[in-house]
Each structure stands twice: as structure tokens, then as C-alpha cells.
Amino acid sequence: MKLHRFIGDWTLGEEMAIRVAEAEVISQVKNVLRLGRGDQLILADGGGQEALVTITDFGRGYFDTRVEEYRWAKAEGEAETTLYCAVLKKENFELVVQKATELGVKKIVPIITERTVKLGLRFDRLAKIAREASEQSGRGVVPTISEPVEFSSAVANLSVGTKTVILEENGQEFSASIFSEAKSRAIFVGPEGGWTEAEIDQAKAKGLSLAKVCNFTLRAETAAIVASFLLGQSYEN
Amino acid sequence: MKLHRFIGDWTLGEEMAIRVAEAEVISQVKNVLRLGRGDQLILADGGGQEALVTITDFGRGYFDTRVEEYRWAKAEGEAETTLYCAVLKKENFELVVQKATELGVKKIVPIITERTVKLGLRFDRLAKIAREASEQSGRGVVPTISEPVEFSSAVANLSVGTKTVILEENGQEFSASIFSEAKSRAIFVGPEGGWTEAEIDQAKAKGLSLAKVCNFTLRAETAAIVASFLLGQSYEN
Structure with a gap:
């Protein structure tokens, strides 16, 4: 038992x-x-x-x-991992928080993008979901969920040492080599409507990697769950 | 647009x-x-x-x-991919079908395990979810969802050429090399209560790989979503 x-x-x-x-x-x-x-x-x-x-x-x-x-508690992975996820419909964002917690993401940052439609996450509820998912998954540490941040300031404030990927349908296929040896990793997941050209340009100007994780169009919450998995993997070999 | x-x-x-x-x-x-x-x-x-x-x-x-x-339509991956997923609570199994479809799984087989508690999936609803998820994700092919099968007969009927992984917390860390060059792949995801020892023995006797995809305990539906992602990946270099 x-x-x-x-x-x-x-x-x-x-x-x-x-x-x-x-x-x-x-x-x-x-x-x-x-x-x-x-x-x-x-x-x-x-x-x-x-x-x-x-x-x-x-x-x-x-x-x-x-x-x-x-x-x-079970050891957390060594890497600092942050999931930047566009604010989604309430139930979808809650699903993302639950799954990201199970999969070991350490920090979740809701972002506001040009095409973000929904706002108004309930942070008390999100904190409860993260705590319960931590309890259930055997994690000793509850991920932090920050206040929503504008996409542009999130990108501007990325620290130099953080290897960052923007999930984008037209990006290259995600490759494990992107994260190998990166002690700090982040993935950005956009809203249902996708990124605008201006946002993509901003990401490129900052030198971030554009990658896709599937040949088909993923819903935002699905992309965020896959991103959480990829953040938590060990890429040594 | x-x-x-x-x-x-x-x-x-x-x-x-x-x-x-x-x-x-x-x-x-x-x-x-x-x-x-x-x-x-x-x-x-x-x-x-x-x-x-x-x-x-x-x-x-x-x-x-x-x-x-x-x-x-966008090309499907070449490999035959099958997700064997224990029958879960209705809404969780529906989530699995939706996400597995987006991620390109070709065949979904609900399985009945010793610790399966829930039965009674609504197949008309599942078919509708798979069709809608295919439409939305740009897939040209709707995955097939078979009738529930007993775990033991699913394992017994696996074809020799299918590289099969059983997700199990005590397995080895999942490695991409398991699926490389496998033209037919399958992953088994157990129920909330996990596999019984007898089931694990059966899988081992059949020569299947036991693997885990995360150091923490995943809910069954989370494991199934990650499994769907892993099935759909290309493992060529």
C-alpha cells in the first residue's frame, strides 16, 4: 500500500x-x-x-x-527548469500546472502574448493544484508559479546562461542536443493562436532556438505538457 | 487565417x-x-x-x-505506433485519446489489467474525440480505437517485430535507442494502481522492455500522453 x-x-x-x-x-x-x-x-x-x-x-x-x-524526498533533477506558458483557458492552464508539476518542472511562468485572449487565472487554485500534484507524484518541492509576465519582458529578462527554446510549428525538429549540459533550461509555449511575427523576431534577436516537437498542430496545453517532459529529461550521454 | x-x-x-x-x-x-x-x-x-x-x-x-x-494531408510518421492504455476514468481516457491523436499515435488499444477499476468507455464519444482532434491537428488519418483487450492477451498477441515498452516506475530510464530503427512500436501504460507482479513477470517473459519516463510518480493519463509523444518521435539521428 x-x-x-x-x-x-x-x-x-x-x-x-x-x-x-x-x-x-x-x-x-x-x-x-x-x-x-x-x-x-x-x-x-x-x-x-x-x-x-x-x-x-x-x-x-x-x-x-x-x-x-x-x-x-526523491531528488529533483539538477537543472533549473522553467516553463513559460501563455495564459490559456482556465481548465487548460490548470491541466498544464498539474502535468508540469508531475513531470518535475521547477518554475511556471504564465505569459501574456499578443494573441493571448484569456486572462484571469486563479492563483490560489493553481497553487493548490501544484501542491496536490507534488504530494501525489512524490515530489519534495512544489514548483513556483509566478505572476503573469509580458512575453517581451520575459524574453528580455532571460539570463544569459539559460538555454531557451520557443516551441513553434515552423521551427526545427526538437533535438536532445539543445539541452545537453544546460544547467538552466526554459521552454516557451504560445497561445492557441500562435506567436506573432514580431514575437518570433524578438526571440530570434535574442538568439533563442525555435523548435517543434511534433509534425502536427498541437493544442497549446498539449505542447506545454510535452515541453514539461522535455525540460525534465536528463540529456547526459 | x-x-x-x-x-x-x-x-x-x-x-x-x-x-x-x-x-x-x-x-x-x-x-x-x-x-x-x-x-x-x-x-x-x-x-x-x-x-x-x-x-x-x-x-x-x-x-x-x-x-x-x-x-x-501532412505525412504520418512511418512507424506503426500503438498505445496500449489501461481503461481509466472516462474523462481521463478521453484526454488520452485526444492527446494521443494530436501526437500522431496510429492505434489506441484500451486494456483491462488486474488492477483496472473502471470499465465502460463510450466508444462513440472516443471516436468523435479522435476525429475532432485529427481535424484540428491537421492529421489526415484518424487513429483506430479498438475494443478493450485483456492485458495478457494483448501481450500474447504482440507481433515479433514490434518493439514494445512497458512503462513502469522501477524500469530503466527510457532511452531513445529503444525505438531507433523500430518500424513498429508499442507502449503499455498501466492503471492508477500500477501493474501487478504477475503482469510484470508476463512482460518480462515476453522479452518486453520495462522503462520509466520520469523520476516522479506520474498519473496514468500523464504517462499515456508522454508515451504518445515518445511513440511519435523520429529516432533517426
């Missing part, structure tokens, strides 16, 4: 007993998972540390646990 | 005028896209041929078009 993981504000590493008072976790443990005294779960601090704990007691508005073992 | 594509039962290749009488297409053209005389669209036969047509006239229950040009 797989143990359930919860990511929260716990201070891990010292105490041999941890009291859990987060209403959402308590409700999940009691009402959904129906765990009781003696059952085990994992508490993670979102910074990479985890504790395997056993429930010892339930109180009003809390439960107590005994720490069996401290350990580190 | 990108032209809209419709896949239907048209006989393409000879006539210079095509009458469209499919109620769904007519409704889409008139009510959703609001096209009129002189507007262009693409009719595709689902077998790889397309016609660029101009609307010439609307009648009761049909519209007429003039063929401007016959052409072939």
Missing part, C-alpha cells in the same frame, strides 16, 4: 513528534482516507525533507504523530 | 464539385464558423487525402463546394 503524502508548513528534522493542525489535512486523513491510530503517512515540508510518521492520537482540531524516520 | 478541416466520408480525388450533406458539418460551418459563399475550408477523407474547397451555394440540408485543389 502506497503511503499518502502531505506537504505543509511543518518544521522537519528535529522533533520526534509532530502535531498536525491543518484542517484540510485532518479532514483528508479522517474522512477521506479513514486513517486511525497506528496508521502511517508522510509529512513533507515542500523544501525536500520528509518525515514518515505514525498517528498516535486524535484531538479536537489536531492529530499527533510519532516520527519514525526523517528522509529526503 | 487557418482553414478549418473536416474529416468525413467524402470520395476525394476526381470530382471538381463536392456536395456536403453531413448535418454536423453544416451546423458547424453555418452556425459556429459562420462561413458563407466564397469562404474556403478543407475536406479530408480520413485516409490521407484532402481537398481545398470554396463554398458555392447553400441548399436545404446541404451546401455545395468547388474543389480548388486536391492534396495529401
Whole structure:
């Protein structure tokens, strides 16, 4: 049986007993998972540390646990990875955040492009989706989701050491060699309507790589999921 | 402006005028896209041929078009690709069918595994999703979706020439070399609960490769989307 993981504000590493008072976790443990005294779960601090704990007691508005073992969550890949994704329809962007989290992306930046139609993401909801996807996928670290940024300023502010790819139907076929040995990687995914010529020119002027990942036209959210996978791969060989 | 594509039962290749009488297409053209005389669209036969047509006239229950040009849809990859995916919750399996279609998978086989919980896919809906995703992605060919098959008989019936990968968390890291030069490829994606030991043993006995595509635990539908991407890639250098 797989143990359930919860990511929260716990201070891990010292105490041999941890009291859990987060209403959402308590409700999940009691009402959904129906765990009781003696059952085990994992508490993670979102910074990479985890504790395997056993429930010892339930109180009003809390439960107590005994720490069996401290350990580190599954290692994150070494590379810094950022997915720049055009703001999409709410449910599509939520899907992207969930999948990017599972696939190990470290930073998600919603971007506003010339053809971006939708705005108004709910950041509280996105943060919750990222936390839950981290819990489920065994990630120790929750990706950061930044405020939306204009495409042009995102491109302008890219650091020199970041190997950056713009997904574009007319680009070259994506090649693993683009990311090999890059310690910092980013992929830009455009909106349904695609990039404008001006945006492509801007990317070229900055020296970014234009690449496609499929011969067919992908929906933006599909491209973003594939991009998340490509960001997370190891390209050593 | 990108032209809209419709896949239907048209006989393409000879006539210079095509009458469209499919109620769904007519409704889409008139009510959703609001096209009129002189507007262009693409009719595709689902077998790889397309016609660029101009609307010439609307009648009761049909519209007429003039063929401007016959052409072939974007070429499909050469390899035969099959995604064997455990039957999932309805909306997740639908997502898989949509994304697998966009990413160029040619055949989707729902499989029943020991830990498959959900059954009862709606095949008419899945076929519609595959057709619409093909239309949108510019694919000339709609993937086939077969009836659900038991895992053990799917494995038993694999043809010798098919290079097959079972996605499994404890497998080796997926390597592009697995599929290079394979003209027929398949990937198996298990249910949320994972494969049983007996299933893994069966796969090993058949000589299939066990591979993982991520260090974290992926949801089944995420694994299936990544698998679809990997199936469709060209692995020549």
C-alpha cells in the first residue's frame, strides 16, 4: 500500500513528534482516507525533507504523530527548469500546472502574448493544484508559479546562461542536443493562436532556438505538457 | 487565417464539385464558423487525402463546394505506433485519446489489467474525440480505437517485430535507442494502481522492455500522453 503524502508548513528534522493542525489535512486523513491510530503517512515540508510518521492520537482540531524516520524526498533533477506558458483557458492552464508539476518542472511562468485572449487565472487554485500534484507524484518541492509576465519582458529578462527554446510549428525538429549540459533550461509555449511575427523576431534577436516537437498542430496545453517532459529529461550521454 | 478541416466520408480525388450533406458539418460551418459563399475550408477523407474547397451555394440540408485543389494531408510518421492504455476514468481516457491523436499515435488499444477499476468507455464519444482532434491537428488519418483487450492477451498477441515498452516506475530510464530503427512500436501504460507482479513477470517473459519516463510518480493519463509523444518521435539521428 502506497503511503499518502502531505506537504505543509511543518518544521522537519528535529522533533520526534509532530502535531498536525491543518484542517484540510485532518479532514483528508479522517474522512477521506479513514486513517486511525497506528496508521502511517508522510509529512513533507515542500523544501525536500520528509518525515514518515505514525498517528498516535486524535484531538479536537489536531492529530499527533510519532516520527519514525526523517528522509529526503526523491531528488529533483539538477537543472533549473522553467516553463513559460501563455495564459490559456482556465481548465487548460490548470491541466498544464498539474502535468508540469508531475513531470518535475521547477518554475511556471504564465505569459501574456499578443494573441493571448484569456486572462484571469486563479492563483490560489493553481497553487493548490501544484501542491496536490507534488504530494501525489512524490515530489519534495512544489514548483513556483509566478505572476503573469509580458512575453517581451520575459524574453528580455532571460539570463544569459539559460538555454531557451520557443516551441513553434515552423521551427526545427526538437533535438536532445539543445539541452545537453544546460544547467538552466526554459521552454516557451504560445497561445492557441500562435506567436506573432514580431514575437518570433524578438526571440530570434535574442538568439533563442525555435523548435517543434511534433509534425502536427498541437493544442497549446498539449505542447506545454510535452515541453514539461522535455525540460525534465536528463540529456547526459 | 487557418482553414478549418473536416474529416468525413467524402470520395476525394476526381470530382471538381463536392456536395456536403453531413448535418454536423453544416451546423458547424453555418452556425459556429459562420462561413458563407466564397469562404474556403478543407475536406479530408480520413485516409490521407484532402481537398481545398470554396463554398458555392447553400441548399436545404446541404451546401455545395468547388474543389480548388486536391492534396495529401501532412505525412504520418512511418512507424506503426500503438498505445496500449489501461481503461481509466472516462474523462481521463478521453484526454488520452485526444492527446494521443494530436501526437500522431496510429492505434489506441484500451486494456483491462488486474488492477483496472473502471470499465465502460463510450466508444462513440472516443471516436468523435479522435476525429475532432485529427481535424484540428491537421492529421489526415484518424487513429483506430479498438475494443478493450485483456492485458495478457494483448501481450500474447504482440507481433515479433514490434518493439514494445512497458512503462513502469522501477524500469530503466527510457532511452531513445529503444525505438531507433523500430518500424513498429508499442507502449503499455498501466492503471492508477500500477501493474501487478504477475503482469510484470508476463512482460518480462515476453522479452518486453520495462522503462520509466520520469523520476516522479506520474498519473496514468500523464504517462499515456508522454508515451504518445515518445511513440511519435523520429529516432533517426
